[in-house]
Amino acid sequence: MAGPIFHANDFVQTARTFPAYFENKLFIYEWMRDWFFVVTLDTNQQYVRAEQFMPQSQFSHPMDMIFASDGNMYLLEYGQQWKKQNQDARLNRISYVSGNRKPNAKLTADKVAGSAPLVVNLSAAGSVDYDGDTLEYQWAINGEPVANNQELGTFTFDENGEYIVELTVVDSAGQKDSSSLTIIVGNDAPEISITITPDSYKYSDNGVVSYTIEVFDEQDGTSENGSISAGDISVTFEYLSATALAETSAVGHQVSSKPKGQELTDKSDCRACHDIIRTVNGPSYQAIAAKYDETDVRFLVAKIINGGAGVWGDSAMSAHPQLPPEEVAAMVNYILSLDPNNIENKGLPLKGNVRFEKHLGQQKDGQYILRASYQDKGLTNSAIDTDSSRLTISEQIIFTANGKSE
Numbered sequence: 455m456a457g458p459i460f461h462a463n464d465f466v467q468t469a470r471t472f473p474a475y476f477e478n479k480l481f482i483y484e485w486m487r488d489w490f491f492v493v494t495l496d497t498n499q500q501y502v503r504a505e506q507f508m509p510q511s512q513f514s515h516p517m518d519m520i521f522a523s524d525g526n527m528y529l530l531e532y533g534q535q536w537k538k539q540n541q542d543a544r545l546n547r548i549s550y551v552s553g554n555r556k557p558n559a560k561l562t563a564d565k566v567a568g569s570a571p572l573v574v575n576l577s578a579a580g581s582v583d584y585d586g587d588t589l590e591y592q593w594a595i596n597g598e599p600v601a602n603n604q605e606l607g608t609f610t611f612d613e614n615g616e617y618i619v620e621l622t623v624v625d626s627a628g629q630k631d632s633s634s635l636t637i638i639v640g641n642d643a644p645e646i647s648i649t650i651t652p653d654s655y656k657y658s659d660n661g662v663v664s665y666t667i668e669v670f671d672e673q674d675g676t677s678e679n680g681s682i683s684a685g686d687i688s689v690t691f692e693y694l695s696a697t698a699l700a701e702t703s704a705v706g707h708q709v710s711s712k713p714k715g716q717e718l719t720d721k722s723d724c725r726a727c728h729d730i731i732r733t734v735n736g737p738s739y740q741a742i743a744a745k746y747d748e749t750d751v752r753f754l755v756a757k758i759i760n761g762g763a764g765v766w767g768d769s770a771m772s773a774h775p776q777l778p779p780e781e782v783a784a785m786v787n788y789i790l791s792l793d794p795n796n797i798e799n800k801g802l803p804l805k806g807n808v809r810f811e812k813h814l815g816q817q818k819d820g821q822y823i824l825r826a827s828y829q830d831k832g833l834t835n836s837a838i839d840t841d842s843s844r845l846t847i848s849e850q851i852i853f854t855a856n857g858k859s860e
């Protein structure tokens with residue numbers, strides 16, 4: 455979409471506006487991909503260059519943009535989903551602020567969950583002030599201020615429950631920023647162990663590895679004695695080519711509790727038109743999973759890449775030619791795993807064999823990932839919402855062609 459062209463002359467009377475740098479530049483933005491660029495044009499209105507605008511900020515489907523008479527930029531954001539009352543729809547004011555800059559609060563904790571009494575070491579050390587001011591630290595737990603003006607804090611939580619710890623940093627001009635995190639007391643994080651025979655991280659053509667997965671959770675029990683049921687543990691084995699791996703590390707190589715396919719789906723534009731249970735512009739993932747099975751993967755991959763309409767109605771799915779087929783296949787597998795009629799459909803058993811055969815016929819440059827994840831039952835017997843206290847842990851073993859794991 456094309457936004458405005460900035461002319462400082464329009465704002466000579468206002469208290470603040472954008473700097474001269476933006477003079478005669480055109481703002482453009484993309485609804486689906488949530489990016490902005492500032493385009494420099496020459497005197498004949500020909501393209502010279504484009505630079506990203508506010509690349510660190512997250513926007514939610516920018517819809518309309520103006521420079522208002524107060525000199526600020528205003529941006530209407532539609533929200534992630536089509537034709538919905540999106541909670542993330544908003545009117546955003548973007549001001550250029552010169553002079554003192556707001557500090558940036560960063561809060562870290564050595565642990566965020568465990569049994570009571572839980573001793574947590576918190577740190578504000580990652581906070582910064584871009585102007586080099588000395589910062590003042592203010593701490594609060596569940597909204598109650600805690601006397602500690604230090605960069606580090608140790609707090610002991612004696613009672614089960616959910617606690618919100620908030621750090622506020624204040625610079626010498628009084629400008630502040632806050633950051634918070636949630637500590638769950640009374641629920642320990644589950645532990646997962648994966649054992650393999652042979653004990654090697656190297657894959658070979660058609661090689662076979664036997665694996666055993668065990669899950670232990672202080673509150674829920676163990677997978678060994680069945681108090682944690684196998685159906686609640688997700689076990690997957692997948693092959694990622696070097697290209698797919700490069701894509702993953704380009705987005706920061708986060709260790710995520712989500713299966714690969716879910717991560718890719720969440721990160722792509724699918725959410726604009728799809729939801730797990732509701733019909734948005736496109737059908738719900740559950741409806742898709744109920745309609746198709748593994749034999750349809752090839753058809754669905756092609757459909758997502760080429761786009762199309764007619765199966766579920768008149769609305770069309772946009773084409774996705776930029777997505778590599780193996781990633782789309784991971785997305786389709788994730789969507790198919792959501793079949794509401796198939797509760798056991800969580801992937802592999804807790805004990806079994808896997809075979810290295812997905813790389814055959816390709817360059818041996820990728821990795822196999824055997825991954826197990828478990829979401830615990832959360833805090834029970836507590837006034838707080840159990841769902842939000844649930845903890846998910848995943849463990850993985852990475853097999854490479856030369857046996858060197860990360």
Ligand code: HEC
Pocket residue numbers: 719722723724725726727728735736737742754757758762763764765766767768769770771772774785786789
């Ligand atoms: C612009 C909206 C839009 C986006 C973005 C979108 N979809 Fe769709 N999707 C649709 C619509 C509409 C349909 C129904 C098409 C039809 O009836 O043939 C559909 C259908 C599907 C189907 C079932 C296809 C069939 O023929 O039954 C799958 C699977 C799917 N989408 C996955 C995805 C994935 C994965 C993404 C992200 C990479 C995505 N979609 C992005 C709108 C969209």
